Amino acid sequence: MTTDDLLFYHRVSQFLFLEARLLDEQKWEEWNELFTEDGVYWAPASWEQPDPFHHVSLIFEDKLLRDVRIARFKSPAAYSLQPFPRTSHMVSNIMIDNREGDLVTVSSQFQMTEFRRDKPIRYNGAYTHELSESDSGFKMRQKKAILVNCDGTHESSSVYF
């Protein structure tokens, strides 16, 4: 492993930590800027789900739908988000699975605790980040968050894993 590889790994890790931090700090517009123009967020509803079009998903959103969800976060009529849930995202086990030109695939494990009103709810799972790199840094072409219990029974949740 070269120094360049280590620096690259460091930059990728820092990007994943930043992405998680923006969610926890509720800076959703900044978070949304981390996607490419056609980037998608995907939380599948089954473990080996081949695509988001022929099988239901907990969330599958392009930019427009993320804009809607983020605008809803701020709506005074979003009764289920009062008070707004706090989250803590932990990202770990980061590995670079593939790097070809500007395109990078990164896998990691995450834990998210969501505290809403009266109780914390724990979510665990795996992230796959499909990144593209440019001079201005990384952008997400896809962020996939698959919960270990993706096909289990879930309570309501509105925030991003």
Next chain:
Amino acid sequence: MATLIDNGPKAIDINNLAQDDKVHRSVYTDPAVFALEMERIWEKSWIYVGHESQVKEPGQYYSTTIGRQPVILTRHTDGEIYVLFNRCAHKGAKLVGDECGKAKELRCCYHGWRFHLDGSLLSIPLEQGYDGTDFNRDDPDANVQRVPRYDSYRGFVFASLSAEGPDLVDWLGGVASSIDNMADRAPDGELEITGGVMRYEHDSNWKFFIENLNDLMHPMVTHQSSSLTARVVAKKSLGDQPAPPAIEIISPFTESYSFFDEMGLHAFDHGHGYSGGKTSIHAKYSDVPDYNAAMEKAYGKEKVEEIFAVNRHNTVFYPSATIKGAIQTMRVVKPIAVDKTVIESWTFRLKGAPDELLKRSILYCNLINSSANLVGPDDQEAYRRQQTGLESEGADWVLMHRDHGRDEDLGNGHIYAKGSSDLAFRNQYRAWKRYMSEGAS
């Protein structure tokens, strides 16, 4: 303040709990009422079990529940469908542990008793040990028991744990046409479950969910934060460009009161009903040209116009199943406790229709039925607040008076009211009261 419920089911006065235009708060909060509902409604009435397309091939099985009881839907080698109690004939262990699969036989995980998929006994290890005892392998009790009644309507399998009662078609009555319309929307005339299932836990009584489906006075209030926001954001991003399917799906939830009034409510015996008819919130989805062509080829132009002229929103097959025929989705109600309910969401493929139709149904499920969807958490919040609010002793009654006495009788047990009426609730409680007082099916 006097309460109508004392301790124990025997003290429940059903006639007072559900009146013509109001119900007592304890129907949502009292565990004794819930236990009685399980016994007299869920374990008596026709309950949706699954769809035939889940067990297409001999050997396939799907395990689920009827009320509190585990059951299995199977397809035996004779090609027939069976609904069995999921319980080994020997020491009672659940025979099928996973949700679905395919097997040549059902083998108990405990002592290895093996059964055919129609429930009949196949073999017992060291069977000679029973020689000369009172155990008789030809006795029906040696088999996995079939539930007393099951039947299927255009692929939708319902079962009843009561040996007596109306047959399925009579029981479905006026809402069978909602299943017909959903299946007729397939150029091949058949539906197929596909695309997985989502299970959404609600901290609230099952009746809040089933009432809400045809509560047309809530969307414009409860769904402001999603539907109105979607309209504003889409307008800002897209200007006058046509809205994508996702926005077409979310926007109508904040249509006007007059729009929802126009949709109308239809009520039938046994608590069934639907909203929408000539129009609904699904009426303005964009056409898929290849689909219309496939439909016309299959049915002819006139019949297709007839099929598409029916545009219903939610149809409720009280108490367990609800469909949206116009978008081919289904939600199944699983009551867990007086204040806990799981809602399953299923999606159907219209056989012979282009892929776009399935993709739109999947998109609909993601946007409206997922536990992380944009619209539903605010419904869930309303149920949760009802569940908590009704613990209050401030008042005993939940009010359902709107337009009472102004229903229109269309004959054959078909009752109509404008969308803003409380007809759907009153009709459900009419059935609820009959089930609960008679234990009727």
